[in-house]
Amino acid sequence: ELLDEEADARTASPAQRAASRTQGRLLLRVARRVWPAEALEELARRTPSPHHPVALGVAAYAAGATAGEAALAAAYHAVSGPATAAVRLLGLDPVAVHALLAALGPDLAAVAERAHPPGPHPPGPRPPGSWAELPACSAPALDLLAEQHARAEVRLFVS
Template sequence: MPILRAAALLLADGRLPTGGHAHSGGVETAVATGAVRTLADLREYCRGRLHAAGCTAAGLAAAAAGGLDLTRLDAEADARCPSPTLRATSRRLGRHLLRTARHLWWSDRLAAAAETPHGPHQPVALGCLAFAAGLGPHDAALIAALDSITPPAAAAVRLLGLDPFAVHGMLARLSGEADDVAGRVAGPAAAGELPSRSAPLLDYYAEHHDTMEVRLFAS
């Protein structure tokens, strides 16, 4: 069993100032369209997001932490994100993460990521930061997997007025699946075999979100 390190806990902390609190992971659109109304709906939404976008993000983060070429990873991340809005959001969050990284750990690899045109994708930046913190591909994958479900869960509490204790109970029940996703993709991704799980509805939600006249979140 991998050793849990304090640096990993810090990077997984939702209070880390990376700009993620301003994004709903698509759940704001899901709520607006009626797809997510209850805690049970939210559980299935987060589960689907974990095994699709979360799996892909975990692989990219693990590959970045494992030292794979950043130019290749940037292209791989673009290819796995057909929504222009989601690509822009991912890069925006990547730039926010690099700004935070300058106050935590810094490295030549993070500096190279900062040179990516328009900024690195968020999971790539996360993997580079994990490496700078002395963490490995599995740590990076697990943090990315968790990050795929915690923002929409937190957003749903605000959007639907759900009981935060019940929402965190739901996250706890999904934590084993997050472990499984990270454990499954970390090794192959670090060796260059990247997952490519898609969720077309998330792409639709991202594009639809831009057309909403009233919205609480940036995405």
């Protein structure tokens, strides 16, 4: 719950918060079917519509992924979603776009490593006060575009 609240506080745009929660709810629904685990059930009980990053972390845990693998999945998701949208909206060559995604592999691994450096980490969850150390980057132009998109008559994507 605390981590979900921290994600909420770091997402300035109400439209982006809603999109993140929609994507999180959908991921949680799928993950509960694919990887039945108490952690997913507990998340569903406590936060039925969690932010996407929270759902991704718990789904990765339920799937047996390491924290580094979860970070890599998050990094890949950050670029693959927009790439898929670009193929659909701009008519780009899907093979060329996926070749570009494959070429980004080392960069995505570097981003994931920065998020979760290798080496020993204390077992168990982080102490509650450490969540305040999470980054809170912003992109005001994207926030404004998200709000405009949420009010559009025709929307092709949740986010």
